[in-house]
Amino acid sequence: MTVWQTALEDVGVLGVDKGAGGKFVFVPPGYTGEIPTGYSILKSDTVTGYALLRSNMKSHSEKDVAAAILYGKRLKVYPLSEAKKPPQTVFTDAKDVVYDSTIRYDATLFYNLSRVIEREPWLERDRAMIDPLRTIGIERGKPFKPDDATRKALDGAAKEAGELLAARYDQGFPPFYPGSRWTYPTLQEAIEGQGSGYADREKYAVDARALLYSYGYIAIKRPGTAQFYMISIRDKDGNAFQGGTSYRLNVPAGAPVKQYWSVTAYDRQSHALIKNMERASVASNSAQVKRNEDGPDAGKGGKHLLLPPGYSDKVPDGYFVGRATSFDVIAGMRAIPDKGDVAGAIDRLKTIKVYPLDQRPDWQPPTWMDQTPIAQNQTPTAFEQTLRYWEALDEVIQKEPPLPGFGSEYGNLAALGIVKGKPFKPNERMAGILEKAAVMGSAQFRVESLADNRPDRVVWPDRQWQWASLRFENDAFETNGYRDNGAADKWFYQAIATSPAMFRRDPAAGSLYWLGLRDKDGEYLDGGRSYRLRVPLPVPGRLFWSVTVYDAETRSQIATDQNKAALRSLFELADVRGEIAELYFGPEVPKEKGAPWIKTIPGKGWFVYFRIYGPEPSAFDGSWKPADFEEAE
Structure with a gap:
């Protein structure tokens, strides 16, 4: 890094050395001496510079921390003049040393600027500042000694600059995705300028650079390669974070990282780490991070041990343990067919192994049965009224x-x-x-279940869609002080099974379910009538979405001679293009040739589940929503 915080190069797995390491020589402005062979040359345009190197840890255990420190101490730093016999590099542990590098918006800012200008050569792009700085007494070769009046003016100028930068910072940055409070780390022009060293002579993002350095202190040569940064300065409701308020952040399992992710909190005023706190960040490789409820294995797979009621023997190591409250249990696994690859999804399911913890000599592994072509009735319809x-x-x-x-x-x-x-x-x-x-x-x-009038059933005030589950806090319908029996009744009359992450209403949820059982006028969906459902595209789901039709009497997928009950983005809707997907439901084939259609049964009511797997923020904040069912000709 140069003294002006511009990156000369990145090293590491995705840096210039591709993780292989190497020997680098930093040469100052105007250097014409000989460079020994075997070195990568980094030409600096400033005399002063520094380097930041991070030794990534497998975990925060004492063993892994010690290993990371030991690896860091393998680095050697020495003058080029002593390359033939490098002196030993001295390492200082600054872990418990308070180091204040925050910006002070007063006249001392100008004293520091004068010190740097006295030492460093002018960059060609910054020469326009020579005369303006001379007017306030900052000139190379001369001491900077402002009188009281000038110092007072400089105090006011620095304060005003700080306030302007703070106001611009509060405006935020471009959102990482629509509707999100997470934003890119800075303005695009600053990202482009820092990555190229401001090489484009037609651009010089002075304001964007000033804003960036009001809260950050380094630039990255290749942003978004070896690391990626996002910033959030507001909660989901758009309110600025407050030090006296507690917050929760849900991070979905399976974050797209090869090493780890972390979340670091900074003081809003100083933009430095918060002082006098036990720690300033949490990371995915830390044992203190609570795993998401959508799976203790965080989407990476693992060995799960299901124990029966009353089990008191020793639990072996290496398992994710679940304790059942019943002896009979079922397990539901879903393999999503990537790009419609059903065979591949089935093969993935068959990698699951099920076996007793204590295997008898005569035990045989279970066999896989394809029940796809077999009619199934999992509801109590036949006997629930007897x-x-x-x-x-x-x-x-x-x-x-x-x-x-x-x-x-x-x-x-x-x-x-x-x-x-x-x-x-x-x-x-x-x-x-x-x-x-x-x-x-x-x-x-x-x-x-089907004629509920609870206010909390409504997803959007201007739509007929309902939440499939009225409770989203957990899978047991437990709320503050009581069990919501009405919510449990509604769910289990329609469906089977729950899971801890099944009903959550945030982007950390693995799936999202909406119930549709009325048309736009509030009338129940009738199997003898034809309907159209308009769905804006793209649907905010990372994996896929579907609309499935259920018989209102049996609560099972509708059974007709069409032998179809769902319209799915991976299959029936894979070729749908445009801004709107128009889906049809009714007893007769729609007039629109080739339109996606599910056949219904005259004389019988029906309802749908609109499912989104891997839902994104706009599925929750109201910026995206499907239309209501409307009668079609």
Whole structure:
């Protein structure tokens, strides 16, 4: 780096040496001496310079920190004149040394400027400043001794400059993606200028450079290669960060980095690290970072151990451990077909291995069964309004341990004759009562699920779309002081299974679900009518999106002779182009030739789930939203 904070070169894996290391010689302005062979020459346009080198750690453990320090001490710095017999490089540990390099917006700024100008040659691009600086007493070869009046004026000028830069900083920078509070680290003209050393003689981004150096102190030769920076100065609502307020930042699993990512907090006024804090940053290679709830393996895979209720034996090392509250469990895995490659997705699923922790000698690995062509009915529709519902419930009660916190519910079941360890044999009168209760209970669930009038169901005030789940805090529908039974009823009448990250409403979520069951006029979707749904493109999803049609009675995917229930961006919609995707639903083929279409059944209601996998910010902040269903001719 030169004294004017311009990078001469980058080194490292993505630097000029491609990670192989090397010998570099820094030569000052006007140097004409001989350069020994074997050195890479870096020509500086200033006499003073410095170098910053980072030794990346595998983790923050004492062992890895020590290894990083040891690697750093392999560096050698010496004068070229002593290259034949380099002296030993002296290393000083400045870890606990307070070093204040912040800008002081007062007259001392000009004293420091005078010191640099006295020592350094003028750069050709900066010669226009020679005379203006002379008017305030800064001139090479002469001492800088401003009188009281001049010093006072310089104090005011520096303060005003600081205020102007602060005001411009508060305006923010270009967003990293639409609707985000994360921005690029500086203005584009500064990025271009620093990367080229301001080589373009038709441009000189003075203001952008000043703004950059008001909060930063280095330039990068190749920004966005070996490292990438983003800045955030406001929360999701656009309010400036406050030191007295607590904040949470969710970082999605599988960040696109090869080494690590980190988040560092700076003092807003000084732009320096916050003083007197235990630490100023957190990094992905630190054990103190709490993993996202969308997977303890952070998307990298691993060995997961599922333990049954009451397990008290030693848990072996090397596993991500989950403790079940029931003996029967199911596991749902989804492999996303990259660019529609279904065979590849199936092959990825088959890399999963399932086996007992303690394998018996006669144990055989499970076999993979392709159920794609097999009709499946995973709903209780056939028996949910009969006595069989209660018999199925009794079978679960007999087999599984009681769930903690549900004692009252078990007491209610005991009054009906469902008690663990006792046979369920209702007499004719009780059987009749239970059958009527099953019918009424199913109807109540149907109303809760499909005729809900809770205000928090609404996604956007000007749309009919609803949140598929009314609770987003966790997968257990737990909220402040109680379990939201209404939200649980709505979800489980429509769907099966939950996960910790399934309902989150932020870009860290792995998926997003919206429920559509009414047209733009608020009428239920009717299988005997034709509808059109307009979806703005592109849909804000990193992976894919889909619209799936469900039978309102069975809550299963609609079953027709078309043998299709979904329109998916990786398949049926892969070739859709333009600003709007027009999707059609109804009993008859739409007039628009080749239009994406799902067949519905006259006399039956239906609803859809609009899914986005890898949702982006605009899916949550209202800047993007699909239209409502409208009747089509």
